[in-house]
Amino acid sequence: MTLPITSIGLLDPDQVKSVIGAAVLAPSTHNTQPWRFRCTTAGLELHADPDRALPVADTDRRELLLSCGAALFNLRTAIQALGTHPATTLFPRRDDPTLLAVVRPFAARRPDPRLVELADAIPRRHTNRTPFETAAIPPSVVAELRHAAEVEQAWLPRLDTKQLEGLRELVHQAHHAQVAEPAFLAEWLHWTRRGSDSRDGVPEYAAGAMPSNNGGWVLRDFGSRRRDRTDHSEPLVVVIGSFDDTPLDRLRAGQAMQRVLLTATAAGFDASFISQPVEVPPVRAELRRLLGGGLWPQIVLRLGRGAPVPWTPRRSLDDVLLEPAALSA
Ligand SMILES: Cc1cc2nc3c(=O)[nH]c(=O)nc-3n(C[C@H](O)[C@H](O)[C@H](O)COP(=O)(O)O)c2cc1C
Numbered sequence: 145m146t147l148p149i150t151s152i153g154l155l156d157p158d159q160v161k162s163v164i165g166a167a168v169l170a171p172s173t174h175n176t177q178p179w180r181f182r183c184t185t186a187g188l189e190l191h192a193d194p195d196r197a198l199p200v201a202d203t204d205r206r207e208l209l210l211s212c213g214a215a216l217f218n219l220r221t222a223i224q225a226l227g228t229h230p231a232t233t234l235f236p237r238r239d240d241p242t243l244l245a246v247v248r249p250f251a252a253r254r255p256d257p258r259l260v261e262l263a264d265a266i267p268r269r270h271t272n273r274t275p276f277e278t279a280a281i282p283p284s285v286v287a288e289l290r291h292a293a294e295v296e297q298a299w300l301p302r303l304d305t306k307q308l309e310g311l312r313e314l315v316h317q318a319h320h321a322q323v324a325e326p327a328f329l330a331e332w333l334h335w336t337r338r339g340s341d342s343r344d345g346v347p348e349y350a351a352g353a354m355p356s357n358n359g360g361w362v363l364r365d366f367g368s369r370r371r372d373r374t375d376h377s378e379p380l381v382v383v384i385g386s387f388d389d390t391p392l393d394r395l396r397a398g399q400a401m402q403r404v405l406l407t408a409t410a411a412g413f414d415a416s417f418i419s420q421p422v423e424v425p426p427v428r429a430e431l432r433r434l435l436g437g438g439l440w441p442q443i444v445l446r447l448g449r450g451a452p453v454p455w456t457p458r459r460s461l462d463d464v465l466l467e468p469a470a471l472s473a
Contacts, residue, residue: 149183149465153250154228160188161461163249166222166266168458170402172211173198173419174335175346175456179215182466187231187248190216191466194242196344200331201322201423206394209244210443213398214405216245217296218266221406225263229253234395244395265409270455272414273351273363276448281380285411289382289447292407298400299385299439308381310434311421311444312360318420318427319362336366343457350456361418361446379448381418383431385439397442408447418444 149157164181167190172178178196182189192212197205216232223230229251236246293300303311322328338345351366359377384401386393408415421427422441431441 152183152188153248154252155223155226155249159226163219163222163226164188164461164464166263167215167219168461168464169266169269170211170214170218171269171271171405171417172214173202173207174332175344176208176211176335177344177459177464178208179212180464180466187246187250188219189243189466190219190245190247192242192244198331198335200325200327203425206389206442207419207423209391209394210398210401212244213395213400214402216247216395217399217402217406219247220399221259221263222266223247223249224253224259225255227252227255234392241391261410262403262406265406269405269409270414270453271350271416272450272453273366273416274414274450274453276379276414276446276450278377278379279449281413281447285408285413286380288407288411289404292403293384293400296396296400296403297386298397298442299387300382300404301385301435301439303381303383307434311381311383311431314421314427314431314434315362315418315444316360318424319364321424321427322420343459343463347456349454362420363416363418363446364420378446381444381446383435383439383441384443384445385435385441387439389440393440394442401443401445404445412449413447414450414453415445415447418446 149160151157152160155163160183167181168177176196176198178193180191180193182191190212192208197208202208220230220232228249231248231250233246235241235244237243290300335345340347346366348367361378361381384397384404386397405415421431422443428441432439435441
């Protein structure tokens, strides 16, 4: 039976609203926000929203699962920061592949200070597409990022100079293949020209001052007219990989991606995505070979310190709840 937003387990109604509010701050491809939530007696359900899929950029809905995995990590972390254990079951029903997870906040736990730090970082994390300072990220922070991926059962391999060169070339290849495809551009325009009062899609102001040359890495241009003319290099580019490529691995990789992003935010660093090479299947296969063939590349991130950026909009809780009437109860 579906309940209105009253208590779920140990969470009171305001806490339930606040943890869903934290979940929806997750990043998502083109800010599609492809998730929905339902409050039931069994716990909080996370559903994929197939109406918000990207049939061209994300043909097999892999990135949709990454985005939902990021929302799930926020949900779990926000619940943990409240001193409650989020017992989580992934894909709980075989007959319903859009039901991605059920989270049951039922047992009291003393909050882990590290997770409280990550929960605090949730509203401070924004995709930062501005040029990054060239200073290297300290090895201790890189080790934390690697650990963050591993805790969530994914992998952030160390890339040598040759692999980085190969990756940069693959980003070029994939980027040019995508922008030459009218269907990709049409989908892109649909999600990036939505008007100032839209609560989804990527607004032009989110582009920041794009680097005109950042060591040869091609970034997506979200329509910014400003260009930073100085030469930049990227302090750190990483790939997050999984050991297999099933829906379960992709959902886990999304949680790992968000843990990595929040770990970077908590350490004072910014990040943005370079997802072209994982969106074009033959280029993704090439990237897998470049990484040694053992890992499925799921996402590429650039990390460093950029200029402050504004936040992108989100849909209201009414829009993401499967029973919107429940909110006013
Ligand atoms: C799987 C995935 C792929 C993404 N790919 C790109 C990308 O290639 N380029 C980019 O600038 N942003 C990319 N983004 C960032 C989204 O555009 C961003 O998360 C969204 O607009 C919401 O903004 P926020 O992250 O600042 O909250 C990606 C996000 C996700 C989750």
